[in-house]
Amino acid sequence: MPPMLKQNAPVLEIENLVIDFQTPTGLFQAVRDISFRVDSNESVAIIGESGSGKSVTANAVLGLLDCPPGRIKSGDIRFRGKSLLSMPLRERRDLYGRGIAMVFQDPLTHLNPVYPVGWQIAEVCRIHGMPRREANEHALELMVRVGIVDPHKRFSAYPHQFSGGQRQRIMIAMAMAMQPDLLIADEPTTALDVTVQARILALLRRLQSETGMSLLMITHDLGVAADIADRVLVMQKGVLVEHGPVESVFRSPQHPYTRQLLTDRSEEYRSKKHEDGEMLLEISNLDIHYGAHHAVKDVGFTVARGEIVGIVGESGSGKSTVASTILKLREPSSGSILYRGKNIQSLSGLDLRGYKRAVQAVFQDPYSSLNPRMNVFRILSEAWTLHPDVLPREKWRARAEELMEMVGLNASDLEKFPGEFSGGQRQRIAIARALTLNPEVVVCDEAVSALDMTIQAQIITLLTRLRRELGLAYVFIAHDLTLVEKFADRVLVMKSGEIVEQGATADVFGAPKDDYTRRLIAASPVADPKLQAERRRTLQLA
Amino acid sequence: MKLTNAFALLRRDKLAFVAAIYLVVVVVLAIIGPELFGKTATAINLRARNLPSFDLNQGWEYYLGSDSLGRSVLARIMVGARNTIGIAFGSVIASLCIGGAIGIVAGLSRGALGNIIVRSVDVIMSFPSLLLALIVLYVLGTDPVNIIVVLAITRLPVYIRTARAEVLEIRERAFVSAARVMGASGFHIAIRHIVPLVLPTLLIIAALDFAYVMLAESALSFLGMGVQPPDVTWGLMVAEGRAYINVAWWLSFWPGLAIMLTAIAANLLASWFRLAADPTLAAGRKLADAAHA
Numbered sequence: 162m163p164p165m166l167k168q169n170a171p172v173l174e175i176e177n178l179v180i181d182f183q184t185p186t187g188l189f190q191a192v193r194d195i196s197f198r199v200d201s202n203e204s205v206a207i208i209g210e211s212g213s214g215k216s217v218t219a220n221a222v223l224g225l226l227d228c229p230p231g232r233i234k235s236g237d238i239r240f241r242g243k244s245l246l247s248m249p250l251r252e253r254r255d256l257y258g259r260g261i262a263m264v265f266q267d268p269l270t271h272l273n274p275v276y277p278v279g280w281q282i283a284e285v286c287r288i289h290g291m292p293r294r295e296a297n298e299h300a301l302e303l304m305v306r307v308g309i310v311d312p313h314k315r316f317s318a319y320p321h322q323f324s325g326g327q328r329q330r331i332m333i334a335m336a337m338a339m340q341p342d343l344l345i346a347d348e349p350t351t352a353l354d355v356t357v358q359a360r361i362l363a364l365l366r367r368l369q370s371e372t373g374m375s376l377l378m379i380t381h382d383l384g385v386a387a388d389i390a391d392r393v394l395v396m397q398k399g400v401l402v403e404h405g406p407v408e409s410v411f412r413s414p415q416h417p418y419t420r421q422l423l424t425d426r427s428e429e430y431r432s433k434k435h436e437d438g439e440m441l442l443e444i445s446n447l448d449i450h451y452g453a454h455h456a457v458k459d460v461g462f463t464v465a466r467g468e469i470v471g472i473v474g475e476s477g478s479g480k481s482t483v484a485s486t487i488l489k490l491r492e493p494s495s496g497s498i499l500y501r502g503k504n505i506q507s508l509s510g511l512d513l514r515g516y517k518r519a520v521q522a523v524f525q526d527p528y529s530s531l532n533p534r535m536n537v538f539r540i541l542s543e544a545w546t547l548h549p550d551v552l553p554r555e556k557w558r559a560r561a562e563e564l565m566e567m568v569g570l571n572a573s574d575l576e577k578f579p580g581e582f583s584g585g586q587r588q589r590i591a592i593a594r595a596l597t598l599n600p601e602v603v604v605c606d607e608a609v610s611a612l613d614m615t616i617q618a619q620i621i622t623l624l625t626r627l628r629r630e631l632g633l634a635y636v637f638i639a640h641d642l643t644l645v646e647k648f649a650d651r652v653l654v655m656k657s658g659e660i661v662e663q664g665a666t667a668d669v670f671g672a673p674k675d676d677y678t679r680r681l682i683a684a685s686p687v688a689d690p691k692l693q694a695e696r697r698r699t700l701q702l703a
Numbered sequence: 704m705k706l707t708n709a710f711a712l713l714r715r716d717k718l719a720f721v722a723a724i725y726l727v728v729v730v731v732l733a734i735i736g737p738e739l740f741g742k743t744a745t746a747i748n749l750r751a752r753n754l755p756s757f758d759l760n761q762g763w764e765y766y767l768g769s770d771s772l773g774r775s776v777l778a779r780i781m782v783g784a785r786n787t788i789g790i791a792f793g794s795v796i797a798s799l800c801i802g803g804a805i806g807i808v809a810g811l812s813r814g815a816l817g818n819i820i821v822r823s824v825d826v827i828m829s830f831p832s833l834l835l836a837l838i839v840l841y842v843l844g845t846d847p848v849n850i851i852v853v854l855a856i857t858r859l860p861v862y863i864r865t866a867r868a869e870v871l872e873i874r875e876r877a878f879v880s881a882a883r884v885m886g887a888s889g890f891h892i893a894i895r896h897i898v899p900l901v902l903p904t905l906l907i908i909a910a911l912d913f914a915y916v917m918l919a920e921s922a923l924s925f926l927g928m929g930v931q932p933p934d935v936t937w938g939l940m941v942a943e944g945r946a947y948i949n950v951a952w953w954l955s956f957w958p959g960l961a962i963m964l965t966a967i968a969a970n971l972l973a974s975w976f977r978l979a980a981d982p983t984l985a986a987g988r989k990l991a992d993a994a995h996a
Binding site for chain 2: 485488489490513514517518520521522524525526529530531532533534535540543544547548591594595598
């Protein structure tokens with residue numbers, strides 16, 4: 162082969178790939194005739210929602226597909242011009258790790274808990290024939306390269322002794338062990354906080370420029386794609402609907418689906434708050450301890466009728482603890498929560514029942530928030546069995562039907578069980594349940610975090626409409642800053658149990674006073690490649 | 704409406720259907736067997752001693768053979784069904800209900816009560832159950848009710864531990880929190896949310912235990928602390944036949960087969976029930992698969 166040609170040869174080529182899954186209800190085509198290539202030293206991002214086939218594609222490259230039920234029906238996957246599918250298994254296995262490596266979403270489940278991390282990194286080298294001592298030295302070197310502080314000491318530590326971001330660094334070290342030509346990263350930063358995410362993305366970018374490898378990134382986050390990719394591929398329901406250089410796709414998306422993903426929904430999400438909002442909740446000097454751990458420190462804020470109070474912060478900042486205290490699922494160590502001027506800790510009898518009606522919750526995980534053995538009607542009517550004075554029994558069905566229509570579902574769905582609904586629909590049911598007692602405040606604890614982008618947009622639009630129609634107030638807890646910026650009237654920024662800044666959303670995001678708020682805003686990527694590159698530069702300078 | 708649905712579902716699963724028919728026959732025998740065949744079973748016929756199986760010369764009742772006193776094995780099995788099923792069913796139901804309830808309480812209580820229950824269970828588990836049974840039955844006498852109580856106590860720990868472990872997981876789910884936010888009491892949560900989710904697992908264990916308890920009862924009979932002759936149970940028949948196993952295999956074989964078939968039938972029916980009772984498996988199959996892909 163002439164050298165010129167070899168240089169331009171793509172690292173990975175996927176040609177007319179079709180992947181089927183055999184299900185009890187028939188054949189399901191997860192990937193439908195997709196073709197793309199990844200050139201050397203190039204970053205390609207596959208964007209798509211759950212069920213789009215993006216992970217299936219990546220797993221097919223690495224031979225991680227469960228066959229059966231999965232089956233590569235037709236097409237080819239070529240690595241450096243050689244077909245992976247027709248290659249003998251031995252040769253293929255030799256290639257994995259050495260030529261192609263992968264980083265997964267959840268580093269905790271992909272690291273073996275019973276071996277020290279150094280051992281696990283060195284294992285990759287040993288598998289590919291490196292002597293033990295050399296492998297250990299190489300592992301140490303890799304730990305330095307991925308930015309593990311004090312690697313000599315950390316070499317023999319176990320996975321649970323590392324934070325999520327550090328674990329992801331270790332996964333990356335394992336993937337980089339044999340200097341692969343292609344690194345496939347499947348949602349590598351999805352489980353991480355934004356500031357950690359920014360650092361992991363920076364690490365990937367640095368490693369790529371050092372080694373000249375190619376990067377195939379799978380993500381649902383447009384900001385991440387805008388941050389790291391040279392080219393993007395957009396997948397929907399197994400079809401590659403759009404591909405091209407990152408700038409042109411983000412600036413002028415061609416396919417309606419891509420356009421829908423990139424729509425700026427700021428206007429849609431924003432809703433006017435009622436001006437005459439009376440004070441519903443007044444939280445002051447709230448302190449919560451878990452044993453010796455001081456989870457919430459001196460937190461105070463208010464919630465008025467019809468107001469959306471956003472609480473943002475990274476994991477461990479205490480925002481969910483505050484939520485569960487408002488919901489009376491947890492007792493505060495000290496401080497008070499006043500509901501219409503009365504302390505909720507000392508409520509009893511009718512007042513307590515009134516509070517339990519006025520404050521409702523929507524939780525994060527749509528799969529665990531509905532009892533799988535109750536049909537929707539029973540789920541909704543449960544509240545009325547607990548509060549029989551709200552609604553006479555003969556009106557239950559009519560009200561349940563009304564609620565279903567209010568959240569955008571059919572009245573005929575009442576007899577179905579949660580298992581028959583998708584994640585977004587389940588979250589709608591959870592919202593309907595929260596509305597059964599005509600509440601004043603709904604606490605949304607990461608209520609849209611587990612949902613796909615388009616579903617998330619639908620749920621937020623629904624919440625906005627419900628506030629307009631019913632005058633609801635929301636305590637909206639989220640780690641997604643861009644979402645809170647569009648949706649909330651007021652925002653609190655929490656860091657390790659304390660509120661570092663609070664105020665009107667426009668003020669906090671427009672002119673953040675606290676250093677942490679500034680860092681948080683800078684670290685959350687925006688879905689605009691040009692702007693994101695600029696932000697990155699200023700972040701590096703800072 | 705619901706019952707006909709369940710029947711249609713049962714018809715579709717052939718194995719479970721056969722198991723259900725077998726169990727119905729056994730239960731019917733347990734109810735009317737002693738009245739119909741009580742005489743035949745105790746009748747001593749010296750001309751028909753030690754008849755082998757599959758011999759119709761002495762009449763239908765000797766088709767499965769007879770023992771050294773000339774009593775019909777078939778009739779004894781049919782009569783023994785009442786004691787066997789009664790004791791097994793009674794003790795399984797007792798340990799299921801009591802153990803399940805204690806386990807749920809242990810799982811829901813966040814204080815000392817849960818710990819006390821778990822430690823007591825450890826004590827019961829570490830004490831040899833057969834020894835416990837022997838002591839209790841020696842002191843209280845070998846009344847069938849006492850046998851049921853003793854067998855139930857020795858099987859309690861399994862239910863308590865399983866129920867507790869399941870509750871510990873379920874109580875952290877968001878729908879339990881949602882119910883608490885609405886002001887649901889612990890009792891309401893236990894009945895409405897916990898029991899329906901724990902019950903299928905406990906029923907599976909109960910079905911497996913059914914066989915275990917029948918065998919445990921036969922072990923007690925073997926040691927002379929179980930049901931006393933002239934009353935008869937399948938386990939007792941197996942134990943009595945043991946002495947003649949090399950000359951008259953049918954004495955132990957047929958009651959043993961009856962125990963095995965009952966246990967298998969109970970298991971088949973239990974696993975069918977688990978599938979049939981689970982709405983996520985019955986109706987949500989289509990969506991779940993689409994979501995996985």
